[in-house]
Amino acid sequence: MSNYKKKRGDKNPIRLTPEGYIKIVHEREHILKVKLPEIREELQKAKGFEKEALEREKKFMLGRVLLLGQWINNSQIIEPTPIDLSKVSTSELHAELVKREGVREIIVTPEESLPMTKWEENGRWTPFPAVQGPARILINED
The missing domain is CATH 1.10.287 (Helix Hairpins)
Incomplete structure (x- = not known):
């Protein structure tokens, strides 16, 4: 002291x-x-x-x-020091992003499968491989 x-x-x-x-x-x-x-x-x-x-x-x-x-x-x-995000774990990044406004999370349980589609530049939806749980999906609407 x-x-x-x-x-x-x-x-x-x-x-x-x-x-x-x-x-x-x-x-x-x-x-x-x-x-x-x-x-x-x-x-x-x-x-x-x-x-x-x-x-x-x-x-x-x-x-x-x-x-x-x-x-x-x-x-x-003070000069702000940039954070090296490559040293932050994916789970920590995910936990922080979920807290943000404009971000939603979809949780897929192990027994679920989530069919998905993708919007193409030609203006059409095309099938995308289904997500098999367990999975946590972030949707950034920001």
Whole structure:
């Protein structure tokens, strides 16, 4: 166990992809260069409840600028490492794909046989060898 004691002000780095970092920087710039000047301009004309609402929005935007600045200052840029799927077992891939939206599974028991057809480019269905169970078939409708 580490003897390191976290001091006040120590920040955990925020891990961001290069694309994520750029999005945060752009959002902060947009607030500073576009949103806040628009709000300040509207505040000069506003009265009553509208003015109060604009003041709240201005405070929110300033808070957001501070938060984004902290994220930028404490960010650690990471490069996503591609996963070598050749090292993942077929059963693990299957289990993950079944969870996905747009994927259905057909389970063929050992005593069943599932006749199949295949759609050809000429616009016709042609017989395909029947699947004899046990089998688990994934249909990707995505």
